[in-house]
Amino acid sequence: MDIGIIGGGINGLCCAWQLAKQGHQVQLYERDALMSATSCASSKLLHGGLRYLENREFRLVREALRERDAWIKRAPHLAQPLRLVMPIYQKSRRPGWMIALGLFLYDHLAGKSQLPKAKRLTAQEVIRRDPLLKSEGLQGGYEFSDGQMDDHALGLWVAEQARQAGVSITEHTEIVELTQDGKVTTANGAVHVHDRLINVAGPWAQRLLQASALDSPYQLDLVRGSHLILQAPCKQAYLLEAPNDRRIFFVLPWQGNTLVGTTEVRQTLNKPIACSPEERSYLLNAWSHYFPDALPNVIDTFAGLRPLLRSAEDPSKATREYALHRTGKLVTVLGGKWTTSMALADKVSHAIY
Ligand SMILES: Cc1cc2nc3c(=O)[nH]c(=O)nc-3n(C[C@H](O)[C@H](O)[C@H](O)COP(=O)(O)OP(=O)(O)OC[C@H]3O[C@@H](n4cnc5c(N)ncnc54)[C@H](O)[C@@H]3O)c2cc1C
Incomplete structure (x- = not known):
């Protein structure tokens, strides 16, 4: 098929x-440069999403x-295993038994x-790995x-x-309209007709449907996530609870510096x-709470927009699942994590028949 x-x-x-x-003839249209939107503003984790267990997203x-492991095998030069530590403090919202x-x-x-x-670690083992981490109230x-x-x-x-x-x-080619019959119109007025169309425009997928007067049973909830890059080597990767609202945030090694993220703001x-x-x-306060003696120098910030399926008032409780919606020759993808992109592609390859 021509897709x-x-x-x-x-x-x-x-x-x-x-x-x-699978033998199809494929034409991909990208409005800007490849990998220039959400997919290059992630926390850089290939992960199952430990915190999604709290929302019972077992599937x-x-x-x-499984996809995390598959990426590490598929491209070991660009994807590596990472050990993260989740310290437990006296006042942690999530007690040790729950973790x-x-x-x-x-x-x-x-x-x-x-x-x-x-593996369980004692408080001494946690501090030995990273003496800058706050030790007051640390239980392990x-x-x-x-x-x-x-x-x-x-x-x-x-x-x-x-x-x-x-x-x-084809980069720098925006699709301004599509139809259920497989027709796309580019911003400069060119028209192409395909046997199948896949609308996988991330946070913009629903807007493209609306611009084409097409409906979807799913609504996107667009939630911005920001990161800071601190000019400091990161001795240990962490999953931490933010001190005020107890949200989870990450402190990660990144290209010789420290990556701190993320936030959840609707926009x-x-x-x-x-x-x-x-x-x-917010991110600096959260980081300083755990590293009170370190002086942060923010050398960069970046942000991306999560295309979440609308499911909850509190964005941190919103599902991270994705959905496929087919009408005629058009398949629209809504949601989707970086880590699960190959599994999603596999489902799309079945949805086109
Ligand atoms: C802050 C943050 C942290 C994250 N961290 C992680 C993580 O650590 N691990 C993980 O697995 N996932 C993570 N995610 C989720 C993951 O990054 C996204 O779900 C994933 O990158 C979405 O990819 P996508 O291809 O659907 O969207 P995008 O990467 O946004 O791609 C959509 C593309 O479509 C193009 N486009 C839009 N409209 C048109 C049009 N009309 N015509 C042509 N092209 C168009 C855009 O230019 C864009 O390039 C994170 C997300 C955020 C926001």
Whole structure:
């Protein structure tokens, strides 16, 4: 079949690669440059999403854990295992037994993973690894496995695999309208007709449907997440509770510096996707709570917009699941994590028939 794909983020690229491997003729349209939107503004984690267990997203966590391992095998030069520590303090909202139970389940859902299982640490062991971490009230912690990637470089590597499989990629070409009959119109008025169309435009997927007078049974909830890059080497990767609202945030090693994120702020598409002063101070406060003696120097910030399926008032409780919606020759993808992009592509390859 001749298939048109709209969106050159990780989900669009994985769909293109997968469909080309199956023998389809694939044309991908990207409005800007490949991998220039949400997919290069992630926390760089290939993960099952430990915190999604609190929302009982067992199917998604199992799929994401298997995909985490698959990425590490598929592209070991750009995706590596990462050990994270979750310290437990006297005042932690999540008690030690809850973390132990969650990690037991996490390892179980990972199946026959090649990554080491979770392990309990004493307070002394936690501090020995990182003497700058706040020791007051520290009761111990747990370390567990996930993966880390260079999201931009890994996405471009997928694009290269897709090209080699025969995908034709057109950058700087915006699709302004599509139809259920497989027709797309570009911003400069060119019209192309495909046997199937995949709308995988991330946060913009629903707006494209609306601009084309098409409905969807799913609504997107657009939630910005910001990160800071601190000029300091990071001795240990952490999953931490923010002191005020007890949300989970990450402190991660990133290219010799420290990556701190993220936030959850609803926004619309007509506003710039950038880290606000409030998010910057929220993240700095959270970081300083755990590293009171370190002086942070913020060298960069970045932000992305999560295309979540609308499901809850509190964005941190919103589902991270994705959905496919087919009408005529058009398949629209709504939601989707970086980690699960190949599994999503596999489902899209079945939805086109
Ligand atoms: C702050 C943050 C942290 C995250 N951290 C992680 C993480 O650590 N691990 C993880 O697994 N997931 C993470 N995610 C989720 C993950 O990054 C996203 O779900 C994923 O990148 C979405 O990819 P996508 O291809 O659907 O969207 P995008 O990457 O946004 O790609 C959509 C593309 O479509 C293009 N486009 C839009 N409209 C048109 C049009 N009309 N015509 C042509 N092209 C168009 C856009 O330019 C864009 O390039 C995070 C998300 C955020 C926001």
